Ligand SMILES: [Ca+2]
């Protein structure tokens with residue numbers, strides 16, 4: 397074969413190899429960032445897009461393969477879930493060029509970027525709503541922008557009076573100045589199609605986090621139809637883009653949302669104080685409970701990518717949910733239990749350093765604690781700045797820190813992508829420990845977890861296995877011994893072992 401043909405073949409192998417590699421080598425570890433509170437680049441104290449760029453070394457160090465940016469579009473509120481212009485960036489955060497730089501710098505590092513897309517509603521200050529309101533005030537209900545929203549002469553549930561008129565408009569998120577869009581209107585869908593194209597093709601983001609998908613319509617069927625449409629439009633614009641929806645509901649309802657073809661819906665049943673992670677860790681039979689949650693989730697959600705998380709900007713923070721303010725071992729173990737779920741796991745910024753916050757929303761969204769001299773300003777209304785654990789740079793320097801434990805999880809998952817991509821097969825379940833296989837068609841690992849905070853677990857496994865990775869919360873180490881075709885695993889408190897078969 398001549399040299400040129402070899403080089404073409406090599407290039408093809410690399411190309412296809414790379415596609416397969418990025419697909420298979422996924423750690424599945426994602427990071428949610430509230431730009432306002434993350435990192436300030438221009439000295440006004442408030443986080444911005446250049447600030448996020450400045451911290452990409454850190455995000456890369458931590459091993460996150462993707463970031464979700466909460467809304468970056470212009471908005472009168474600090475949280476920016478009420479958008480006034482879907483094809484721009486809020487000047488507080490920077491410019492569209494800053495956004496493009498952020499995306500390209502992420503891509504150079506192999507980090508994917510998705511942005512929040514709130515299209516259930518706009519701001520009352522969006523020009524569509526202003527034009528609609530003006531038309532109604534001047535007695536012109538046939539104006540095209542009136543049909544962008546759901547106006548009515550009667551006040552139904554969730555309807556608000558339009559000042560100075562006898563009209564009411566639908567607003568599912570009452571009091572926030574967030575009128576619901578009429579998603580049945582073909583012109584509204586055309587606008588959304590242009591917004592998708594702008595972000596996916598022009599700015600080159602990798603996908604979206606869809607806000608409030610259960611509020612799109614008053615029926616599940618309506619929501620699923622709209623989601624299927626949005627998914628098809630996005631896939632046509634950018635094949636392989638990643639979309640995750642916020643369906644704050646039960647497992648059985650979430651299963652129905654997956655019928656839309658959208659990649660993921662956040663696994664709300666795993667989150668918060670009553671969710672799978674916290675209730676397993678606090679249970680008297682945590683080994684059984686955790687195994688049941690894994691198996692139930694996987695047998696219910698057979699389509700798409702499972703998207704577990706422990707907390708986000710709307711919930712109390714992980715450190716409080718886990719009651720681990722002064723219990724670093726428990727804080728670490730909670731993060732392990734979250735991240736050992738299959739699928740794409742989402743960590744809320746600051747959880748990796750044990751930032752605290754609960755109650756009023758701004759307290760859940762406070763400034764990232766980089767160093768004592770570098771704490772990003774909190775959003776307005778925050779009255780508890782709660783940092784029970786050391787700052788980022790102190791934790792980076794301490795190999796036993798929560799931050800470096802979270803990093804170790806991400807690196808372990810990058811080394812064994814099957815942890816994210818595979819499904820679970822139960823091997824051994826006891827009250828205080830469990831052992832399971834995580835497998836795909838071409839890869840497999842065994843994961844053993846000791847849920848006891850104080851006792852050692854000893855598990856015997858048929859077959860010969862070698863220790864390939866471990867997560868320890870204390871000074872004791874995992875030990876593995878093989879005798880006559882049987883593997884003995886000794887796990888110290890709150891320890892995780894990853895094993896591979898010995899050939
Ligand atoms: Ca700033």
Ligand SMILES: [Ca+2]
Pocket residue numbers: 516568576577611612613
């Ligand atoms: Ca709606």
